[in-house]
Amino acid sequence: xxxxxxxxxxxxxxxxxxxxxxxxxxxxxxxxxxxxxxxxxxxxxxxxxxxxxxxxxxxxxxxxxxxxxxxxxxxxxxxxxxxxxxxxxxxxxxxxxxxxxxxxxxxxxxxxxxxxxxxxxxxxxxxxxxxxxxxxxxxxxxxxxxxxxxxxxxxxxxxxxxxxxxxxxxxxxxxxxxxxxxxxxxxxxxxxxx
Numbered sequence: 001x002x003x004x005x006x007x008x009x010x011x012x013x014x015x016x017x018x019x020x021x022x023x024x025x026x027x028x029x030x031x032x033x034x035x036x037x038x039x040x041x042x043x044x045x046x047x048x049x050x051x052x053x054x055x056x057x058x059x060x061x062x063x064x065x066x067x068x069x070x071x072x073x074x075x076x077x078x079x080x081x082x083x084x085x086x087x088x089x090x091x092x093x094x095x096x097x098x099x100x101x102x103x104x105x106x107x108x109x110x111x112x113x114x115x116x117x118x119x120x121x122x123x124x125x126x127x128x129x130x131x132x133x134x135x136x137x138x139x140x141x142x143x144x145x146x147x148x149x150x151x152x153x154x155x156x157x158x159x160x161x162x163x164x165x166x167x168x169x170x171x172x173x174x175x176x177x178x179x180x181x182x183x184x185x186x187x188x189x190x191x192x193x194x
């Protein structure tokens with residue numbers, strides 16, 4: 001049985017500002033640090049269900065979210081470039097609403113990383129890390145834009161489209177498909193910025 005935790009990084013000043021974070025690299029703020037500690041607490045102490053590896057996007061907000069979990073487990077945070085946030089190019093730090101109004105969607109904005117490219121790189125990461133999860137779950141810490149595409153691809157009929165900051169879901173691979181088995185946050189309370 002293969003299991004992975006998909007985790008969203010904690011809150012930053014850019015989440016509070018409601019702008020596209022992309023490749024900007026802020027630290028977690030006080031709320032984000034508390035979310036990272038709470039995530040570590042939720043995912044540890046589960047015996048065979050706790051993660052055995054912690055893999056993060058290389059951006060600070062993700063690594064800082066992964067660090068308390070890794071410390072609690074006695075492992076190092078590993079990073080994977082394929083888990084990095086969507087590239088918005090010159091629009092990093094911009095509110096999404098004016099871009100959506102002008103172009104119809106973020107996918108149509110010139111210079112923004114295409115969804116299919118982002119999905120492909122993130123799916124490659126999930127496939128590789130899941131193959132390494134032979135003795136226990138792997139926790140993957142990434143970003144909202146990446147998570148939305150992964151959840152849509154892996155568990156499309158669950159209604160889980162996004163996670164709160166500091167949130168996590170547990171997926172299990174059975175009979176050549178992924179199943180949502182736990183940890184789901186209420187998407188209605190999530191912040192809506194990529």
